[in-house]
Amino acid sequence: MKIINRRAFIGKAAIGIGGALALSHLPKQLFSQARALNMPIGFQTFPIRDILAKDFAGTLKMMAAQGYQLTEMCSPKGYATIGYGPLVNMKTADMRSIITDAGLSCPSCHFGFGEFSDENLDSSIEFAKGLGLSQMICSTFWLPKTATLNDYYASADKLNKAAEKIKAAGMQAGFHNHSFEFAVLDGQLIYDALMSRFNPELVKMQFQTEVITLGYKASTYFNKYPGRFISAHLSDWTKDKKQVPVGQGIIDWKEFFAAAKTGGVKNFFVEMEEDKFKESAAYIHTL
Numbered sequence: 001m002k003i004i005n006r007r008a009f010i011g012k013a014a015i016g017i018g019g020a021l022a023l024s025h026l027p028k029q030l031f032s033q034a035r036a037l038n039m040p041i042g043f044q045t046f047p048i049r050d051i052l053a054k055d056f057a058g059t060l061k062m063m064a065a066q067g068y069q070l071t072e073m074c075s076p077k078g079y080a081t082i083g084y085g086p087l088v089n090m091k092t093a094d095m096r097s098i099i100t101d102a103g104l105s106c107p108s109c110h111f112g113f114g115e116f117s118d119e120n121l122d123s124s125i126e127f128a129k130g131l132g133l134s135q136m137i138c139s140t141f142w143l144p145k146t147a148t149l150n151d152y153y154a155s156a157d158k159l160n161k162a163a164e165k166i167k168a169a170g171m172q173a174g175f176h177n178h179s180f181e182f183a184v185l186d187g188q189l190i191y192d193a194l195m196s197r198f199n200p201e202l203v204k205m206q207f208q209t210e211v212i213t214l215g216y217k218a219s220t221y222f223n224k225y226p227g228r229f230i231s232a233h234l235s236d237w238t239k240d241k242k243q244v245p246v247g248q249g250i251i252d253w254k255e256f257f258a259a260a261k262t263g264g265v266k267n268f269f270v271e272m273e274e275d276k277f278k279e280s281a282a283y284i285h286t287l
Contacts, residue, residue: 041284042070044233044271046110049074049083051274056087056095060102067281071104072231072269074139075127078112092130107267108135108206108231110176113142113155116162125169135230135267136166137174137206140181149186149193156197163202174230176206182214195225204230204264208271212251213241219255222263229263233271234280245276247283257287 043063045052052059060071073095076087087095099106109131115124116138128136141155163173175198181191195205205228207218222229236249247253260268270280 039268039284040069040105041067041281042072042108042267042269043068043277043281044072044074044110044269046074046079046083047271048274048277049079053083053086056090057098057102060099060104063277064103066278067285068270068277069104070108070267070269071099071106072137072267073106073109073131075109075111075115075124077123077127078115079110092127096131106131107133108137108174108269109133110137110139113138113140113159116159116173121162121165125166125171128166128171129169133171135172135174135204137176137231139176140178147185149188149190152185152190152193153197156194156203160197160199160202163199167202172204172230173202174204174206176233177208177211179211179214182211182216191221195228200228204228206231206233207263207265208233208235209251209256210235210237212249213237217251217256218263219252219259222259222265226262227264229260229265231267231269232260232265233269234284235270235272236280243273243276245272245279245283246270247280253284253287 048059048063063071074084076084076090080088096106109128111124114120124136138159141152143151143155159173159175166173175194177191181194183190185193198205205221205225207221207229209218209232212218218232234246236244236246236251236253238244238249243249268284270277270284272280
């Protein structure tokens, strides 16, 4: 079914009732339905970190012009050695203003696991509140290949503890998966083991669709763990594991977005190679 935008929806509704009523007299449900058609689409900044660090304001405006309304940052302090170093000394208030001036909102940010430790958590929360975040996402534990399932459990417990303080500060903690959480350890899928260990109220999940290359669908997990998710990273892939713009690969995106409601997903962030952002946003806006 083709989705029309808010302006077209209201216009057609007015024509349908003879055009006799002013927009201010239209039933409230028409406006709520129209707003629901415009799902805000976000992007994760990591794939464009090099140009972002060189021209923060200009890069954000470029992304907004491509059809994005939200951005997800990475903590400059936690990611200083992998592209975000030039942003470390930028005042948080200035960063927030630049994001807003570009026409974007920033509800979420990635933090390194170390930034959730007892000695760093307060400064991480201070940065998050200054940026106006509602979500603080752990970008994974980065455990060594020799880690045991008990090591994953111990890390999950630490994030649960940090999440208590994050919740008290008025924000939601989250955990982002990579492909290595979709490996079997001690006879159990690591991802499922983590789901059994995380406090469902304190730690919500951010699902990365790239694991379709390993045979795992986001929709499966949204339905398996209803209400356990906060956001998702979107990328699309061919059968031979080549990255392509969203809508041109093997993921069933209508199924994905339908299941995302069950999962509780609130934000969607495209995370792809730079040249695939524009086509991805255009496709998502047609759904």
